[in-house]
Amino acid sequence: MNEKSGMFHNMGETQIKKIIHAAKCSVFFINESQRVTLQDIGRVDEIRKWAEEEKAQITEMEMVFQFRCNGSDGYLAWLDHTLEIQDTANFDMVDIDYDIRILDSPEKMQELIIERNRTSHNRARILVCYCWN
Known part of the structure; x- marks a missing residue:
């Protein structure tokens, strides 16, 4: 998501505020360790701030499974280790079917x-x- 709207991300208000304001229910899936570009926004605290300003009810949940990677905690640990997000015990992909x-x-x-x-x-x-x- 972008800080501002417009072709060059330079117009209007933050997209987070616009989404929360316009929708009856907004759902944000967030992994703060991943961004597409360095300019991306959407940290949990920022979404929480705009939700509070818009007087929106906030419900936070944690996703515990990721079926896109065979639901493998070992793969996710390997990925965190490889991308230097955090040190884990799984650094060699042993017993992971990829x-x-x-x-x-x-x-x-x-x-x-x-x-x-x-x-x-x-x-x-x-x-x-x-x-x-």
Whole structure:
């Protein structure tokens, strides 16, 4: 989410306030360790601040399962360790049913995905992300 609306994120009020003000019920899924860009906003305390200003009822819940990663706490621990979010005991992916590779070309990756999907019922995926130091 952006601090301001408009094509260049320079107009109007914060998008958090606009969403809370406009909707009967707003639901925000937040992982404060992840952002798409460095300019993204949406920390819990900021959402809480705008909800209080708009006199909105606040209910906070914690998601304990992530089915997108086979519901694997081991994978999530490995990811936190790899991304240096926090040190965990799972740093080697042992006993986790994933095939994660770094390849030299997008073409090679596409070939492997197509090959794997022939035997895995189309469960292989290409994932991308933004990266910065």
